Amino acid sequence: MSTHPSAVPVRAMLVLGTRPEAIKLAPVARAMTTGTQFEPIVVTTGQHREMLHQMLGLLGVDVRVALDVMRSRQQLSELTARLVGELGEVMRQQRPDLVVVQGDTTTALTGALAAFYEKIPVAHVEAGLRTGVLDNPFPEELNRCLIGRIARWHFAPTRRAARHLTDEGVPAEQVFTTGNTVIDNLLWVLAEGSGTSAFRSGAKRILVTLHRRENQGERMRGMGRALGRLAERGDVEIVLPLHKSPAVRESLLPELEGRAGISLIEPLDYLDFAATLAECDLVLTDSGGIQEEAPSLSKPALVLRTTTERPEAVEAGAARLIGTDPDVIVGAATTLLDDPAEYRRMARAGNPFGDGQAATRVLAQLAEDFAADVPVTVAAPRPYSTA
Numbered sequence: 001m002s003t004h005p006s007a008v009p010v011r012a013m014l015v016l017g018t019r020p021e022a023i024k025l026a027p028v029a030r031a032m033t034t035g036t037q038f039e040p041i042v043v044t045t046g047q048h049r050e051m052l053h054q055m056l057g058l059l060g061v062d063v064r065v066a067l068d069v070m071r072s073r074q075q076l077s078e079l080t081a082r083l084v085g086e087l088g089e090v091m092r093q094q095r096p097d098l099v100v101v102q103g104d105t106t107t108a109l110t111g112a113l114a115a116f117y118e119k120i121p122v123a124h125v126e127a128g129l130r131t132g133v134l135d136n137p138f139p140e141e142l143n144r145c146l147i148g149r150i151a152r153w154h155f156a157p158t159r160r161a162a163r164h165l166t167d168e169g170v171p172a173e174q175v176f177t178t179g180n181t182v183i184d185n186l187l188w189v190l191a192e193g194s195g196t197s198a199f200r201s202g203a204k205r206i207l208v209t210l211h212r213r214e215n216q217g218e219r220m221r222g223m224g225r226a227l228g229r230l231a232e233r234g235d236v237e238i239v240l241p242l243h244k245s246p247a248v249r250e251s252l253l254p255e256l257e258g259r260a261g262i263s264l265i266e267p268l269d270y271l272d273f274a275a276t277l278a279e280c281d282l283v284l285t286d287s288g289g290i291q292e293e294a295p296s297l298s299k300p301a302l303v304l305r306t307t308t309e310r311p312e313a314v315e316a317g318a319a320r321l322i323g324t325d326p327d328v329i330v331g332a333a334t335t336l337l338d339d340p341a342e343y344r345r346m347a348r349a350g351n352p353f354g355d356g357q358a359a360t361r362v363l364a365q366l367a368e369d370f371a372a373d374v375p376v377t378v379a380a381p382r383p384y385s386t387a
Contacts, residue, residue, distance in 0.1 A: 004097055009039040010370050013096035013120075015087065017047030017069075017107030019055065020182075020289045023270055024126060025102045026059040027184035027359035037367045041094055045069050045083055045107045048244070055269045059185070065090050073246070076106060076139060083110035084117075091118045098366065101147065102126055102181075103288075104140035112150045122147075125181060125362060127154035128161030129288075129309035136307050138214050140288075144309075153369075155362050157292075157353055158312050178361040179354025182292050186274055187356045195275030198265055203237040204337055206230065207280040209287045211243040212305065216251055219324050223304060224255030226326035227284075230333055231261035238262045239276060282336055284329070291319055292353040300346035302332050310353075317349035 004010060012032060014025050022044075032038040043065045044052055056063060067090070069082045087110055091099070099115035101108040102125040112122045124147050131141055145168075148154065154170055156162035157180035165175045189195065199205045208227060210220060231238055240256070242249055242264055256262050268276060274293075277283070283294045283301040291310045294301040295318035303314070303321045313319035322332045336343050 004370050009036060010098060010366070011041060011094070011096045012038050012098045012100055013041040013043055013091065013094060014100045015043050015045070015107060015111035016102065017045035018105050019048045019052060021102045021105060021107060022052055022056055022059065022061065023185050023289065024181045025100065026061050027181045027188065028100065028125065028362055029061045031359045031363050038363065041096055043067070043087070043090055045087070047105065047107050058269060058271055065094070079106055080110055083107060084114050087111055087114040088117060091115060091120060096120060097370070098123060100125060104129065104144040106139070106143065109143040109146055112147045116150045121152040122150055123153040123155065123362070123366060124148070124151035125155045126157055127151065128156040128165040130164045131307040131309045133307055136214060137212055137305070141309070153366065157358070160312060176361065176365050179358040180292050181358040181362070182289050183296055183351070183354040184356050184359050186293050186296055189271055189274045190278060192271065195271035195273070197275045197279040198239045198263065198268060198272065199237055199276060199279050201237045203235050204282070205280045206236055206238045206282045206284060206333070207276055208238060208240040209285045209290055210240070210252065210304070211245060211248050212286045215286050215304070215324060216247045220248065220251035221255055222326045223324060223329065224252045226329040227262060228255060228259055229326070229330050231259055234261070236261055236337065239265065241265050241267045241273070243267065282333065284333065295319065295349065295351040295353065298347045300336055300343060302329070304329060312352040316352045317346055318351065
């Protein structure tokens with residue numbers, strides 16, 4: 001049972017290491033600072049150190065502890081071991097009542113695992129996403145499944161995600177559908193109005209993001225060739241913020257560097273990225289979060305992957321899962337660029353991922369449970385069905 005005194009703020013440790021985690025936990029951290037119920041303790045692991053440090057201040061997030069775990073080309077096993085050890089030490093020093101993790105990164109998994117070892121309850125923001133293929137995306141699908149076995153609170157962005165969890169045996173009283181906090185942050189940033197778009201011409205504007213491990217190498221080189229073919233149309237401007245990963249740059253730079261109509265730029269801070277997304281006409285991406293953000297701004301998205309853990313956008317018609325074949329990529333993009341009716345159909349499909357109030361719902365549930373002195377340990381899931 002929780003024995004937390006109601007007059008004392010709940011010490012909530014928010015563990016984040018990548019830019020998407022910062023974007024999606026920033027609304028939770030900001031909301032915690034507006035009242036007296038929570039004391040946010042933000043811990044960064046440095047998994048995306050340069051990307052994080054260029055944006056956290058802009059998002060109104062103060063960092064309490066900053067780790068530095070990244071080493072050149074280290075293996076996932078090395079990163080995982082280092083993170084569990086260092087996060088465990090931080091938790092013993094800070095003594096939080098609660099650990100909050102987001103999504104499916106190695107930081108999220110190790111934050112949840114370290115908290116489990118320290119017997120601290122875990123809240124999982126953006127819980128329940130599944131592709132059903134354990135190694136695609138890799139290692140994210142396994143990470144989120146494992147966090148689902150550890151967490152006490154599962155904050156699912158959609159009803160589908162919530163059903164995935166209950167189908168896996170998570171007790172229904174531990175699963176809450178909130179919408180996705182990425183929408184909270186996108187609306188907040190655009191309301192601030194301080195970002196600058198990276199687009200420079202009046203051409204048809206295509207925003208591209210590529211980084212997934214399973215796409216790196218020859219598959220990503222093929223995507224680069226597809227972008228080059230699109231640029232040859234002469235009526236498009238392609239903006240591609242290059243991920244810091246050496247493997248991504250080694251795949252894309254030989255195909256795209258110096259090509260007319262293609263701007264290869266350094267990663268944008270989130271304010272500028274939001275402004276760039278708001279000004280684009282079309283999104284080509286293999287990332288996850290932008291599949292949620294693009295429909296919020298009525299931007300058709302072509303998902304360059306073979307699976308997606310966000311099928312709601314595809315089912316709504318706001319996104320299309322087209323795989324990684326260069327000919328298919330060129331054909332799908334050409335259709336949207338040249339067929340106004342098809343473009344309007346996708347642009348008007350709507351956003352299935354939330355209304356901008358997800359963080360408020362997350363905090364309300366946590367505050368209610370701590371105030372009510374409810375059990376905060378993980379309930380035993382139902383046995384797996386053999387039917």
